[in-house]
Amino acid sequence: MRFSEKEPSRVISHIKKSKNLNVMCKIPVYCWITATILEYILNTDQRSELPKTLTDMYSYFLLVQTKRNKHKYQKGNETSPQELTDADREVLLKLGKLAFENLKTRNIIFYQEDLEECGLDVTEASLYSWVCKEIFKRECVIFQKPVYSFVHLSIQEFLAAVYMFHCHTNRKTEVLKEVLGEEYNETSLDVFLSKVMETSLQCKNGALDLFVRFLHGLTLESSQRLLVGLLSQTEKNPEAIQKIINNLKEMRRSQISPDRSINIFHCLTEMNDSSVFQEIQEFLKSQTKLSEIHCSALAYMLQMSEEVLDELDLQKFNTSDQGRHRLIPAVSNCRKALLKACQLLKTHCEVVASALKSDPSHLVELDMTGNKLHGSGLKFLSAGLSSPDCRLETLRLESCWLSDISSLVSALNSNPSHLRHLNLSHNDLENSGVKKLCDFLKNPHCLLETLRLQRCSLSEISCDYLLPAPQSNSSHLKHLDLSWNNLQDSGVKQLCVYLKTSDCRLETLRLWGCMLSETSCDYLFKALQSNSHLRELDLTVNNLQESHVKQLSELVDSPHHTLEVLKWKDP
Known part of the structure; x- marks a missing residue:
């Protein structure tokens, strides 16, 4: 426009x-x-x-706004921006100091005393006219005090980066120690930037991510040329630039959240380094093992793709566990995420939760089988499942070392109408866990069709909790797997009460290894005579004889019953 x-x-x-x-x-x-x-x-x-990079864009923006407003207030003609003057440089560096000292604490609102501490004279008309009309502004008063701020946090981050780069090139070590620690000494540009990157990766909230991207972008001659007069004594050694790029590629932070690690790749992009892109294409073709930085770059490419990825299966990538962790942010742009046995940590669960909460959220299937999530990881994941933007239909949490599923049940109850398939097998839920799960099954908006609870340390009491739940809801449950739980005949007897009801829509019932006898077969036969939905019944590994299942076998052969498959012989 x-x-x-x-x-x-x-x-x-x-x-x-x-x-x-x-x-x-x-x-x-x-x-x-x-x-x-x-x-x-x-x-x-x-x-x-x-301008091609974000840093170049902001460098040009700083220069354009300074010169445009200066010409406006000095009645000059608007021309292509040239060098900044000494007066421009002085005020902008003071603003940079203000931005820098308040960045790590995420302070974005300033008062007169904050400005004065950085040498800014708030009474100078120039501060609010020709230098920074579109950079720094004065807001309405709060408690009768004027409030100041940068027009956007990204501008504060850019000016902070400019100031820090200036401090490095001018050897202002004491200032740099505020961020890099007291042990910091004067070093080369590549070592300086490595220390800054390490510091930024230690910030849990990513407070320094964009700041660090700008710092790396300022190493390019294009940005330095635009800001000549502001960035004095800059280093233009091609070998130093290559060292910086190599350091970024070799940086390993296995304990860092993968969505934070991807900032390393953003820094490479700011330095106009496209070699990682090219290497990825070749590695994927040749099945060569992907390094961690390549995985970060690939995750970025997948995130930025205009097409939503149908499936992301981490086990299909030839890389280390740390490399797979770097790929996790790509779940935000895929429909089916298979994250099986990837040694996921709490931080990775946060990334997945973020994808579930995004608007729009593309994930409809999530498999986290074989990861030691425990209660803490499940709590982070549940925060995503409870989001109204979550559209997940299939969730597999098999063998995730779960016991207390309170957070999961609470999340599903707050967003119940999308989940269709839930697998909690091989978790030590016990009867108390099933009792909590029943709170979700009773929810009138619950549309769950498949529930798998293999090897969950259940007993016959679990059937007392489990079966009244779908009865209290117009049940959508079609597939129920209670295999390898000590249900015994008394548990099956309770199951059969549900099978006889008109609300029962079960089509598949699996009861492998549930310590059943001929008595259970009798209960099931009587129940299925009045049930018109069950199509498959699996009683394998219960030490049954042919005589025990004779009546059930007759139901399979009868044209008047829906039972089509009966499995009872041990493999």
Whole structure:
């Protein structure tokens, strides 16, 4: 809307060439910044190369806003931006210091005393006119005090990065120790950036992620050229740049959340390094083992893809467990996520939960079988399942070392109408766990069709809890697997009470190894005479004889009954 005639096609084409810019422009403030810069360039110098990285974009934005407002207030003509003056440099570095000192604590609101501590004179008209009209602003008063802020947190992060880069090149060690620790000493650019990246990865909330991306982007000559006068004594050694890139590729942080680790790849993108993309394509073709940084890059590519991935199976990738962890963020852009036996940690459950809570959430099937989630991991996962945006239909949590499923039941009760298939087999739920699960089955909005509870340490008491639940709800349950639980004949007797009801819609019932005798066969035969839905009955590994199941076998042969499959012979 801000461009005329042929310009929109050039602008849109340029943005689509960069995944970073394309995604960012879906956020209003980034869209505004991008439009401001590209409009300025096209109006002043059509021959100028359009910014390609986020750092270049913000460098140009800082320069454009400073010079545009300066010309406006000084009644000058708008021309292509040149170098910043000493006066510009002084004020912007003071703003950078303010941004830097408040970034780690995520402080975004400032008062007069905060500005004065950084050497900013709030009485200077220049502070709110020609230097930073679109960078730093004064808000309405709170408790009769004026409040100041950057127009957006990303601008604060960019100015903080500029200030820190300036401090490094000018050897202001004491300032850098505030972030890097007291043990920090003057070092080369590549070592400096490695220490900053390590520090940022230790921040659990990702407070320094974008800041670090900007820092790496500022190593490029394009950004340094735009900000000449602000970034003095910069290093332009190609060997140092290559060392930085190599350090990023070799960085290993196995205990870091994978969605944070992907920021390493973002930093490579800011440095215009596309080698990881090319390596991934070759590795996938040749089945060569993927390194951790390649997995981060691949996860980023999958996340940014306009097409939703049908299936993400981590076991199909030739990589280490740490590499698979780096791939987990891609679950946000896939329909079916198979994360079986990947040694997932709580942090990985948080990433999956985030995908379940995203709007829109694409995940309809999630398999986390064989991971030691325990109660803590399940709690994080449940936060995603409870979201109204969660559309999950199939959930497999087999062999996840679960016992207390209170958080899961609570989550399913708050968002009950999507889940169709639930597998909690090989978890020590015991009778108390089934009793809690029944709270979900009783929910009038529960549409569960498949429930698998193999080897869950259940007894006949579990049937007392389990079966009244679907009876109190117009039952949708079609497949029930209670194999390898000590139900015995008394438990089956209770099951048969449910099978006889008109609400029962069970089509498959599996009772492998449940310590059953001929008595259970008698109970089942009587129940199935009045049941018109059950199609498959599995009684394998119960030490039954042919005479025990004779009547049930006759039901299979009868055209008047729906039972089609009867399994009883031990394998």
